[in-house]
Amino acid sequence: MTTQTTDIPPAQGDEKRSWLREHSELGVCALLLALGVLVLTDALTMDVDIAQRGPVGPKTVPVVVGAGLLVIAALLALDVLRGGRGQAETGEDVDLSEPADWRTVLLLAGVFLGAAVLIEPLGFPVAGALLFWGAAFALGSRRLDRDPLIAAGLSLVTYTVFNNLLGVPLPGGPLMGVL
Numbered sequence: 001m002t003t004q005t006t007d008i009p010p011a012q013g014d015e016k017r018s019w020l021r022e023h024s025e026l027g028v029c030a031l032l033l034a035l036g037v038l039v040l041t042d043a044l045t046m047d048v049d050i051a052q053r054g055p056v057g058p059k060t061v062p063v064v065v066g067a068g069l070l071v072i073a074a075l076l077a078l079d080v081l082r083g084g085r086g087q088a089e090t091g092e093d094v095d096l097s098e099p100a101d102w103r104t105v106l107l108l109a110g111v112f113l114g115a116a117v118l119i120e121p122l123g124f125p126v127a128g129a130l131l132f133w134g135a136a137f138a139l140g141s142r143r144l145d146r147d148p149l150i151a152a153g154l155s156l157v158t159y160t161v162f163n164n165l166l167g168v169p170l171p172g173g174p175l176m177g178v179l
Contacts, residue, residue: 025085029077036069107138123173124163128155 043062111134119127132151141147162168 023080025080026077029073029080032069032073032076036066036073038066039069040066104138104140108135111135111138120171121173123175124170125152125155125159125175126173128158131155 039062043059043066046059046062048057048059111131114134115127115131118130122130129148129152132154133148136147136151159170159172163170163172
């Protein structure tokens with residue numbers, strides 16, 4: 001007695017999995033599409049004061065970014081469906097058999113969290129200098145004569161650009177009167 005099954009033959013199931021594997025970049029397209037829709041939805045439902053100054057308002061950049069994400073998602077999907085494939089990563093020498101460097105990751109996370117906590121009481125120039133110096137130290141630099149000076153200069157330039165040139169107020173802390 002023979003029984004017949006109505007299941008998909010293995011060849012067809014394998015073909016479907018193979019097609020999905022060959023077109024896996026479509027997942028990136030779906031992510032870009034979802035992100036573009038989210039950005040556009042948020043931008044178009046944003047509450048904006050009618051008395052804005054100038055032709056460019058707070059909706060402009062999010063609308064441009066959201067539309068750009070949709071266009072890139074569509075162009076990438078079209079390229080993938082036409083047979084385009086991404087190149088394999090060849091830029092880095094990463095030995096995947098080596099364990100992760102958790103010490104560096106934890107040091108960087110601690111430096112970042114410390115700067116976030118210290119930015120209000122000490123101000124951005126001091127907290128930013130500690131952030132830049134701590135990040136350099138965590139990543140392996142041990143130049144105690146040079147690193148603090150570079151970190152302080154970078155922090156002051158960043159503070160000046162954001163606070164004075166771009167009009168984004170950053171907390172100055174105790175140095176507010178000096179800067």
